[in-house]
């Protein structure tokens with residue numbers, strides 16, 4: 001890996017890059033690895049001084065682990081993570097179980113496991129795979145602008161400029177590249193997340209199911225718990241709506257708001273709160289879906305293209321799917337004899353553009369609706385609980401469209417689930433569950 005402590009000129013590429021990837025998060029590294037596996041020379045430009053990830057746990061569903069398996073990384077990911085037995089939803093006020101997904105059953109249905117893993121472990125797995133594959137990994141380079149050529153794109157950065165036949169922009173929520181296709185801004189949900197991943201020895205007093213991912217859904221809040229690192233760590237996420245954000249105050253999401261938000265929740269939830277990290281928190285933003293991710297030879301991927309609210313746990317998953325889809329379209333040309341110099345990028349990018357934005361639009365809009373459903377109050381909460389309790393345990397219609405095989409072409413995109421029947425029992429004002 002090439003690292004430079006001072007902002008001099010960026011290091012000369014080991015060999016000319018067929019593709020430049022901007023951003024070395026999970027999305028950027030996944031793209032770099034996937035294209036390198038197809039025989040391309042890829043250079044990653046990362047703004048930070050080191051490659052890494054801040055945060056705690058990540059849930060990765062079968063539509064992601066299937067791809068990691070194809071890349072030869074699933075065994076490592078399982079070793080570093082945990083394969084949970086169930087996804088359990090509980091009411092955060094009374095603690096009662098609302099519904100569950102048997103993840104053993106789901107593994108049989110989708111042919112790949114549901115895994116929970118520390119995000120630095122997933123990022124580290126991808127980074128090591130990139131290093132083994134020979135990806136040119138460069139840190140301390142902040143890309144500030146993009147220019148189009150006839151058959152190429154150029155990135156302008158704080159240490160120079162570089163050109164390749166294609167540039168993949170994986171620069172996250174505040175993407176510079178996204179400005180090429182949209183002048184939109186991140187959308188604040190007024191919700192904030194606290195995280196905490198602690199050694200298992202610290203959670204002895206909690207009443208927890210060690211094999212499960214549990215989400216407690218409550219009035220304008222929810223609370224997630226699951227084990228990490230082979231059961232050595234325990235991960236918790238507390239999410240709530242910030243009154244200060246709604247009032248337009250700058251300092252929103254502070255720890256006093258955390259404590260107040262969970263006042264009415266059950267003992268199990270409140271017992272977990274003291275273990276949250278209280279010195280940092282994450283304000284929850286997404287963006288409206290956009291239809292165009294490709295302009296000339298620049299393509300958006302990951303959060304730069306489709307940052308979601310995290311309620312479906314599909315943000316990193318979608319980024320890895322993006323990488324797989326683009327690389328499969330590249331791979332079909334490589335199989336027919338193309339190489340990095342002769343590849344028809346316009347065709348590959350068009351195939352990517354044809355299928356991914358619609359899938360991710362569905363995820364983004366459903367994640368917003370799913371969050372609304374989780375956070376209902378009063379009578380609407382009771383209605384939500386009835387709906388959840390009435391779900392048949394073997395009914396996968398709400399997740400088949402997510403966890404099934406990733407579509408390579410629009411005609412392979414699975415149908416969405418049927419919206420819930422908004423019958424007379426639904427209280428006025430309850431959101432449509434789309």
Ligand SMILES: Cc1cc2nc3c(=O)[nH]c(=O)nc-3n(C[C@H](O)[C@H](O)[C@H](O)COP(=O)(O)OP(=O)(O)OC[C@H]3O[C@@H](n4cnc5c(N)ncnc54)[C@H](O)[C@@H]3O)c2cc1C
Pocket residue numbers: 022023024025026027028045046047048057058059060141142143144170171172173175176193237282301302303304307308310313314315316317318319
């Ligand atoms: C609380 C929470 C829980 C979540 N849980 C899940 C989950 O369970 N499952 C799941 O799949 N997803 C989850 N997500 C979403 C997931 O974390 C993101 O969708 C994913 O990490 C996005 O990866 P990315 O590589 O696209 O972007 P990022 O992780 O933002 O990476 C962008 C990279 O680009 C670099 N960069 C930025 N600008 C520049 C520039 N100008 N020049 C060079 N480099 C630049 C940054 O330094 C960074 O390394 C969660 C998110 C949150 C907030």
